[in-house]
Structure formats: C-alpha cells, structure tokens
Amino acid sequence: MLTLSLSSAYSPSFHNRHTLSLQSPPPQSGLLRLTQDTPYLRFNPPGVSVNCKEVMKRNRRGFGPVCYSAPLTPRSLQWISTVSSAVLLLARGTGVQKSFAVPLFALQAPASLISWIKGEYGIWTAFLALLVRLFFSIPGELELPFIALLLVIVAPYQVLNLRGTKEGVMLSLVIAGYLAFQHFTRAGSLRKAFDQSSVVATLAIICIVAVSCLLLI
Known part of the structure; x- marks a missing residue:
C-alpha cells in the first residue's frame, strides 16, 4: 500500500x-x-483546572448551564436611595416635609458622588448655582437640591463619617419611616397614594424605606 x-x-x-x-x-x-x-x-x-468529565456527566444527567444574577450590593442600594431622594425632592403630589430628604441624601449617597460634590467640580457647580440664585429667580423645586449640594460641601467629616455605619443607617431608616408616615397619612388612603398625581412620590418613598431596611440587614 x-x-x-x-x-x-x-x-x-x-x-x-x-x-x-x-x-x-x-x-x-x-x-x-x-x-x-x-x-x-x-x-x-x-x-486553572477544569474537570471536563464531571461537566459532561452533569450534562448527561440533565443539568444545563445556569445563570445567576449578582445580588444587590450596598453601593447599588445607595444609588437607588440617592435617585429616589432626588425624585422625591422634585416630585409633586405629596404633603411630606421635603427638607427631611436632604440629610437622607447626604447619609446614603455613594462615596463616589460625595467625593465629586466635595471636589473641584462640585464646588464650581455650587458657586455657579449661587451666582444664578443671587441675580435670578430659580424654581422652588430646585431650592432643596441646591441646599443638599451645599450641605454636603460644608458638612464636617464627623457627620460624613456616619455614612456606611450602623448608626447612620438607623438614622436614615428613622427619616425614611417618618417621610412614609407623613406621605400616606396626608394622602388619606393607600388608594389615593397611588393616584396619577402622587404615584411618583409614593414609589420614591417606598424605594427609600426598602433600601434603608436592606442596608440595616
């Protein structure tokens, strides 16, 4: 051959x-x-060691690839609370005292956002906003966000050190519970709280309370 x-x-x-x-x-x-x-x-x-035979045995037994979603991290929860607090400051259709949402924003904002606000860009943003406020009239809904920006800039480090601690989370939970009590009490009923005029504020308050509870666990 x-x-x-x-x-x-x-x-x-x-x-x-x-x-x-x-x-x-x-x-x-x-x-x-x-x-x-x-x-x-x-x-x-x-x-890296991969046991291919074991993988094939599992596939023969009917085990296919399984996808697991990553759990909510404290940082993602802080972002959810920050966005919800900002929405509550700008939302209408609620009778809560929105000034309580300002310290809540400072306590639960992520560290990256706090660093940006206390940095050069945040100081310039507050300076320009203050100039606009001196010579022009700004809408009332923007007053509290501007105050929250100034509060974070001038806050002493003893106050900012409460962020991420158990005491800070408990204080945030107390503020969130008070806001929820005010909102649902002044709405009159649970059904009215989910009306078209106040559903945005209701969802924001629910997110704030849920995040505060999850951070405490």
Whole structure:
C-alpha cells in the first residue's frame, strides 16, 4: 500500500488499515491540546483546572448551564436611595416635609458622588448655582437640591463619617419611616397614594424605606 509519513510535527500517515493518524508535539501549558483519552478538546490555562468529565456527566444527567444574577450590593442600594431622594425632592403630589430628604441624601449617597460634590467640580457647580440664585429667580423645586449640594460641601467629616455605619443607617431608616408616615397619612388612603398625581412620590418613598431596611440587614 501507499505510505505517506512526515516528521513528528503534525504528520498524517496512511497505513494498511486505511486510517489517518495525527501526531502532535508534546502538549504545553496554556495551549489547546487534543487528548487520546477524551474525544473533546480541552483548554488548560496556567492556574486553572477544569474537570471536563464531571461537566459532561452533569450534562448527561440533565443539568444545563445556569445563570445567576449578582445580588444587590450596598453601593447599588445607595444609588437607588440617592435617585429616589432626588425624585422625591422634585416630585409633586405629596404633603411630606421635603427638607427631611436632604440629610437622607447626604447619609446614603455613594462615596463616589460625595467625593465629586466635595471636589473641584462640585464646588464650581455650587458657586455657579449661587451666582444664578443671587441675580435670578430659580424654581422652588430646585431650592432643596441646591441646599443638599451645599450641605454636603460644608458638612464636617464627623457627620460624613456616619455614612456606611450602623448608626447612620438607623438614622436614615428613622427619616425614611417618618417621610412614609407623613406621605400616606396626608394622602388619606393607600388608594389615593397611588393616584396619577402622587404615584411618583409614593414609589420614591417606598424605594427609600426598602433600601434603608436592606442596608440595616
């Protein structure tokens, strides 16, 4: 029979059995290699060990790939509370005393946002807003956000150190509970609280209370 053979570097050869064999160089770490004991490709990067046989056994038993969603982190909860507080400051259709949402914003704002406000950009933003406030009249809904910006800038470090602590979270929960009590009491009923005119404020207050409870756990 016709026999064609090459050297050890990937040489196909025809034998009497009419089979094609492929010889590869010695496997190296971090490379894709074809093994004789398994009919599938295996990739073993350095420091990573994958049990392919166990994976195949699980697949035969009916276990497919499962996707897990990452849980809510404290940082994401702080962003939810910050956005909800800002929405409550600007929302209409609620009888709550919105000034209580200003310290709540300062206590639960993420560290990156606090750093931005106390940095150069935040100081310039407050300075320009103050100039506009001196010479022009601004809508009443923007007064409290401007006060919240100034409050964070001038707040002493003893107050800002309450952020992320158990005492700060408990204080935030007390403020959120008081805002919820005011809102639902002055709305008259739970049904009226979800009317079209006040549903935005209701959802914002629910998010603030829920986040404060989750941060306390």
